[in-house]
Amino acid sequence: MILFFHPNGLCSSLLLLVIIFFSLCLFAPAKCQSSESKRTNYLKLKLLHRRALSSPFHIEEAIDDDSTRLLSLFATLSANITLKAPVVSGASLGSGQYLVDFRIGTPPQKLLLVADTGSDLVWVRCSACRDCSRHRAGSAFFPRHSTSFAANHCYSRACSLVAHPPHSRCNHTRLHSSCLYEYTYGDRSVSSGIFSRETATLNTSSGDLVHLRNISYGCGFRASGASLTGPRFAGANGVMGLGRGPISFASQLGSRFGNKFSYCLMDYTISPSPTSFLLLGDAQQRNMAPLQKNMSFTPLRSNPLSPTFYYVGIRRVSVDGALLPIDPSVWAIDDFGNGGTVVDSGTTLSFFLEPAYTQILRALERKVKLPRLERGVASLDLCVNASADEGTARARLPRLTFHMDGGAVFSPPVRNYFIEVAPGVKCLAMRRAEAGGSGFSVIGNLMQQGFLFMFDTERSRVGFSPAVCDAL
Incomplete structure (x- = not known):
């Protein structure tokens, strides 16, 4: 915009500049952040495992959680196909595996939020108490104790991005007509309240x-x-919704921090559970530069009927270097939004649609050189006696490799998909995605362990590189 100044109109011009500045702050708050946030390379949040698991792995709990979550994810897909609107979240909160250490409000109040790449909404449990001294700190967010709390107006653009309770009305005659939201999950669990604005305090x-x-x-x-x-x-x-929708935490911080976020998940079968990290922004720290230099990138695929999820394209799968005869259409997204492969932080095991799952299972069965157990453990299809030396056992288990769009090759170590479920017993941490004719394949968080995963929405791609997560 070009402004022409006239001596008699100088005051008017200055007033116009002030109005423009505050308008930018109102409608584009990212432009009015402090210089400190602009200089920040990235934000670093702790990722804590939801519960301390000891080895052997508690596979029954993981399968139960995953089953609930996948029903919710597939329900989200079905709802979007029918309604063509993101009214159902992709999260099944109970199965979220990692919690983010999050501070919100002024002064900051510390809370733990489930980190979930399969949903968009950020929400916290709130309490309307006036005298909150009887309530334990960290049990909920107390908006009355925050000087920066503000409700979005029901006619604001932000309010138009969330679902509302049935029959709720916006009173255009009232200055403080708050935006009411109602968020329904795949299992019909509901979170509802006021869609608001706050100040978040994070580490840089x-x-x-x-x-x-x-x-x-x-x-x-x-x-x-x-x-x-x-x-x-x-x-x-x-x-903390980290999906691709406009209200997710990653999207809201996008323009401020390079439209990128990363995480590196440590082996959470270790007891006590180690701390992983969620990084928001362009992580250019010195000890991460070699990882990014060697990072493999694959394009993100789009599914208009399920815009929240991070879809990647698998072209081929190989076991010990031998390509499997899987029809490429298995990995494609059809006209109804079904198919494709999602990278998900909240699902533990990995799930593959047919006939890909059967082909992978048969190839692994042929290559296994350890004694097979006739009966699987906890409904898993392939279990072996691995009571021999650990190094020898790993060497006798086959190597699985995913060949992806853009030439990226994802070849996780054997321990990411053959996990110990009982003393001396290892099982394949994969299952058939039984979606009843709909759904998609899922690369779960066990398969992702020990890799730095970067989600770059600005360039529409996902990168990954082997990493020592506790060194980041």
Whole structure:
């Protein structure tokens, strides 16, 4: 914009500049952040495993969680096909495996949120108490104790991005007509409350703190359903949606931090559970530069009927270097939004649609050089006696490789898909994706362990590189 100044109109011109500046701050708050946030390379958040698991791996719990989650993910896909609107979240909160250490409000209140790449909404459990001294700190967010709390107006653009309770109306005559939201999960659990704005306080790459204003989130005063009230949600105060939709935490911070986020998941069968990290922004720390230089990238695929998920393209699969005869159409996304492969942080095992799963299973069975167990463990299809020396056992298990779009090759170590489920017993941590004619394949978080995964939405790609996660 070019402004022409006239001596008699100088005051008017200055007034116009002030109006333009505050308009930018109102409608594009990212442009008005402090210089500290602009200089920050990336933000670093702790990722804590939801519950401490000891080895052997508690496979029954993982399968139970995954089954619930996949039903929710597939329900999301079906709902979007029918309604063509993102009214159902892709998260099944109880099965989220990692919690983010999150601070929100002024002064900051510390909460634990489920980190979930399969949903968009950020929401926290809120309490409307006036005298909150009787409530334990960290049990909920107390908006009355925050000087930066503000509700989005029901006619704001932000409010148009969330689903609302049935029959809710916006009163255009009221200055403070709050935006009400109602978020329904695949198992029909519901979080509802006020869609609001707050200041989030996060660690930066230099170890300092940065205050990010005007983060939109759900201040949830009501929650119902097994996913949000049962034991699987214990310890969590809400969810941090990291999906591709406009209201996700990653999308809201996109323009501020390079439209990128990364995570590196450590082996959570170790006891006590180690800390992993979620990195928001362009991580150019010195000790990460070699990882990014050697990172393999594959393009993100788009599914208009399921825009939340991070789809990647698998072209071929090989076992010990031999390509499997899997029809490429298995990996394609059809006109109804079915098919494709999703990278998901909240699913433990990996799931593959037919006939890909059967082909992978048969190839691994032929290559296994350890004694087979006639009966699988916990409904897993391939279990072996691995009581011999650990190094020898790994050497006698076949190597699985995924050849992806763009020439990227993902070849995880054997321990990422043959896991110990009992003393001396290893099982294949994969299952058939039984979607009843719909759904997609899923690369779960066990398969992702020990890799730095970078989600670059600006260039529409996902990168991965082997990493020592606790060194990041």
